[in-house]
Amino acid sequence: MTMQAANIEEKSEPISARRRAQIRSDQVRTVYLHSPTTTIGSLIAGTALVAVMWDHVSHSVLLGWLLVLCLHQALRVYHYFSYRAAGANQQSERWGRLYVAAAISAGVIWGSAGVLMFVPDSLPHQAMLVLILFGIGAVSIASLSAFAPAFYALISLTLLPIIVRMLLDPGPARVYLAIPGIIVLLVVLSFGRTVNRIIAESKKRRFENVDLIEELRAQKLIAEQARQAAEAANRSKTQFFAAASHDLRQPLHAMGLFAAALHEKIRDPEALDIVGSIHASVEALEDLFNELLDISKIDSGVIRPRLERFPLQEVFDHLRHEFAAEAEAKGLKLVVGGGAHIAESDAVLLERIVRNLLGNAVRYTSRGEIELKATPVNGSLRIDVRDTGPGIRSEDQQRIFDEFVQLSNPGRTSRKGLGLGLSIVRRLCGLLGYEIRLVSEPGKGSTFSFEVPRGVQKEGARPRAAAPPSRVDLSGRLVVVIDDEAAIVEGMRVLLSGWGIEVIGSETGDDVVQAVHAKERMPDLIIADYRLAGGVVGTDVIGRLRRELDPEIPAILVTGSTGPERVSEADVKGYDLLLKPVNPEALRKTISRKLQLT
Numbered sequence: 078m079t080m081q082a083a084n085i086e087e088k089s090e091p092i093s094a095r096r097r098a099q100i101r102s103d104q105v106r107t108v109y110l111h112s113p114t115t116t117i118g119s120l121i122a123g124t125a126l127v128a129v130m131w132d133h134v135s136h137s138v139l140l141g142w143l144l145v146l147c148l149h150q151a152l153r154v155y156h157y158f159s160y161r162a163a164g165a166n167q168q169s170e171r172w173g174r175l176y177v178a179a180a181i182s183a184g185v186i187w188g189s190a191g192v193l194m195f196v197p198d199s200l201p202h203q204a205m206l207v208l209i210l211f212g213i214g215a216v217s218i219a220s221l222s223a224f225a226p227a228f229y230a231l232i233s234l235t236l237l238p239i240i241v242r243m244l245l246d247p248g249p250a251r252v253y254l255a256i257p258g259i260i261v262l263l264v265v266l267s268f269g270r271t272v273n274r275i276i277a278e279s280k281k282r283r284f285e286n287v288d289l290i291e292e293l294r295a296q297k298l299i300a301e302q303a304r305q306a307a308e309a310a311n312r313s314k315t316q317f318f319a320a321a322s323h324d325l326r327q328p329l330h331a332m333g334l335f336a337a338a339l340h341e342k343i344r345d346p347e348a349l350d351i352v353g354s355i356h357a358s359v360e361a362l363e364d365l366f367n368e369l370l371d372i373s374k375i376d377s378g379v380i381r382p383r384l385e386r387f388p389l390q391e392v393f394d395h396l397r398h399e400f401a402a403e404a405e406a407k408g409l410k411l412v413v414g415g416g417a418h419i420a421e422s423d424a425v426l427l428e429r430i431v432r433n434l435l436g437n438a439v440r441y442t443s444r445g446e447i448e449l450k451a452t453p454v455n456g457s458l459r460i461d462v463r464d465t466g467p468g469i470r471s472e473d474q475q476r477i478f479d480e481f482v483q484l485s486n487p488g489r490t491s492r493k494g495l496g497l498g499l500s501i502v503r504r505l506c507g508l509l510g511y512e513i514r515l516v517s518e519p520g521k522g523s524t525f526s527f528e529v530p531r532g533v534q535k536e537g538a539r540p541r542a543a544a545p546p547s548r549v550d551l552s553g554r555l556v557v558v559i560d561d562e563a564a565i566v567e568g569m570r571v572l573l574s575g576w577g578i579e580v581i582g583s584e585t586g587d588d589v590v591q592a593v594h595a596k597e598r599m600p601d602l603i604i605a606d607y608r609l610a611g612g613v614v615g616t617d618v619i620g621r622l623r624r625e626l627d628p629e630i631p632a633i634l635v636t637g638s639t640g641p642e643r644v645s646e647a648d649v650k651g652y653d654l655l656l657k658p659v660n661p662e663a664l665r666k667t668i669s670r671k672l673q674l675t
Contacts, residue, residue: 102169104224107276108176111220112157116150118216119183123147126190126209133196142193146186153179173224180227184234187213191239197246200254207254210239214265222272232269236262260564334568337661338575382423382509386532389451389458390416392428396449400435409442415451418458421532422509430505433498434462434525442466445522457528468519478503478513549669552577554601556668557593559586559618560635561610569604572661578668585609586618590625599627602671607636616650631671635659 123146127139156179160172191210196202214232221228240262243255393416404411420427431449438447445465451458469477478499506513506527517523556578558569566582573580581592581600586609593600603622605615619632634647637657647654653667 098169101173104276105169105173105176107223108221108227109157109160109172112153115216115220116153116157119146119150119213122209122213126194126206129205130194130196130202133199133202134194138193142186142190149179149182149186153183173226176224177226177230180221180231181234184231187231187235188238191235192242195239195242195246203243203246203254207239207243207258210235211258211261211265214262218265218269218272222269223276225270225273228269228273229266232262232265236265334565334572334659334661338568338571382426384421384423386419386421387424388416389418389420392416392420392424392431393449393451395428396431396435399432400439400447403439404447407439407442408444409439410446412446412448413450414448418451418453419532420451420458421530426505426509427529430502430527431460431462433502437498438462438464438466438523442522453531454528456531458531459526459528461524461526463522463524465522468521469515469517469523470519477515549665550577551665551668551672553579554668554672555579555581555596555598557581557583557589557600557603557622558605559583559589559603559609559615560606561585561608562606565606572664576665585613586622589622593626600630602668603630603632604668605632605634607634616646616652619652620650633667633671 123143127143130139156172156175163172187210191206194206196206214236217228217231221231236258240255240258243258246255393413397411397413401411435447435449442464443466447465448461448463450463451460453459502525503513509529511527511529513525513527515523515525551573554577556573558566558573558580559582560566560569561584563584566584570580570582579596581589581596583589583592586605603619605619607615609615609618615634615636619634623630623632632650632652633655634652635655635657653671655664655667
């Protein structure tokens with residue numbers, strides 16, 4: 078496969094040479110537009126790395142490395158301005174080769190840091206080096222994934238040297254950093270490949286739509302064909318998200334387990350801070366991934382509203398606390414009012430809608446204020462999220478609800494997300510039967526609003542109070558873990574062992590009965606993945622083990638599928654269902670509940 082065709086998804090329909098050239102040219106344009114952001118980020122990260130290692134690595138090595146990095150970034154700046162100056166005369170093949178060469182050299186520079194700046198006797202400095210290098214890899218998903226050859230070159234050359242160096246180290250880095258590092262590398266490569274396929278398909282559809290619009294001027298019949306093509310594209314995207322869900326959740330699930338287990342085992346305060354940063358990065362990656370799959374979950378019918386009456390103040394207080402610090406950091410005034418009402422809705426989904434609206438308001442507003450309020454209107458509650466941001470032109474006010482649309486982010490910087498927030502808002506409002514409205518004027522801000530049914534507080538009822546968090550002692554329990562991924566079995570073993578649980582791990586379930594007899598005691602719980610190797614499903618394995626051991630053994634089913642049939646099947650059989658990647662604290666609470674300890 079040639080470089081220009083490498084980015085086109087394997088299962089896409091055949092495309093013409095003209096379309097392929099258009100997509101290739103646009104992919105090259107996308108990565109060049111990211112150059113200013115990546116250049117600044119590289120210089121900041123490089124300077125920070127040199128500062129951290131200043132007292133532990135030779136000054137001549139550090140200064141020499143930083144000089145090479147600066148010269149490389151200067152060359153990239155020159156390429157960027159040359160590309161912009163070329164204008165319509167751009168030769169995408171030539172500029173693509175130049176960018177791949179630049180990515181290779183950048184990977185060599187960052188990869189060399191993993192060897193030259195490795196401090197054998199200091200786990201905290203090793204962890205900081207890993208954090209910076211893997212941070213470069215994570216950021217590259219947003220900045221380079223549109224152009225696969227450059228992305229794979231940079232990621233591989235940056236991360237493989239530090240992983241190899243940690244594996245060669247006789248100290249604790251081999252266990253605490255190298256193994257999770259390998260998992261993170263696989264996750265980054267897998268996620269980058271998925272994002273690349275989505276972007277390539279999106280560009281392909283965009284060019285197809287442009288052609289359809291041009292043909293529409295000559296033939297009105299094309300309008301109906303365009304509508305059908307758009308519907309087919311949306312179904313294809315939803316099917317792709319659903320199919321990709323399981324395979325992408327597997328490594329992310331394992332990474333989360335290892336990160337939680339690492340946090341449980343380390344006691345050194347300095348190392349704990351660094352591990353906390355790694356754990357936060359894992360959670361951020363999970364949030365990014367979950368946002369990408371939320372659309373599939375909504376469209377496939379997995380998310381179903383659970384209507385109840387609840388004080389709106391609970392939701393408002395939670396969101397005020399969540400966004401107050403971020404708004405204050407930007408010098409914005411956050412005003413929240415009108416929460417003293419009872420709403421009748423799904424509290425979780427309603428909070429998700431308002432959170433996305435507030436997140437957009439904080440992200441795109443640079444001065445002034447943001448207001449969240451609820452106002453009684455004709456027996457309903459109108460919820461408004463108002464900002465004093467840049468506003469939205471009338472011709473763009475419908476387009477912003479489409480996937481991957483970001484009007485104020487032409488460079489596609491990762492800190493502004495993927496452009497899915499408002500698309501999720503529209504889908505959730507539709508799921509709940511609400512109409513999302515937008516009133517906006519350029520330069521004067523925007524107001525998003527929707528109405529929810531107003532509830533009546535039952536006589537004598539009091540607002541719900543959150544129960545204080547508590548951790549139940551799980552020591553001495555015996556749990557069977559079944560998953561066809563060895564990394565997940567090992568991650569579960571390490572995590573559960575840290576909670577005092579004895580674990581019987583298996584990739585098939587065939588050896589569990591023998592292992593139980595060797596223990597001379599029955600397991601307290603079975604945790605099984607739904608999709609196992611060879612077409613076997615976890616529910617069948619759980620049923621067989623219950624028949625051979627004890628029909629009363631409780632079970633938890635773990636799955637990466639977002640299909641509603643999994644929920645129904647788990648309900649019928651009495652299993653708790655956890656969706657990958659499983660949050661470790663949620664797993665602990667579920668185990669405690671299944672063992673009737675809470």
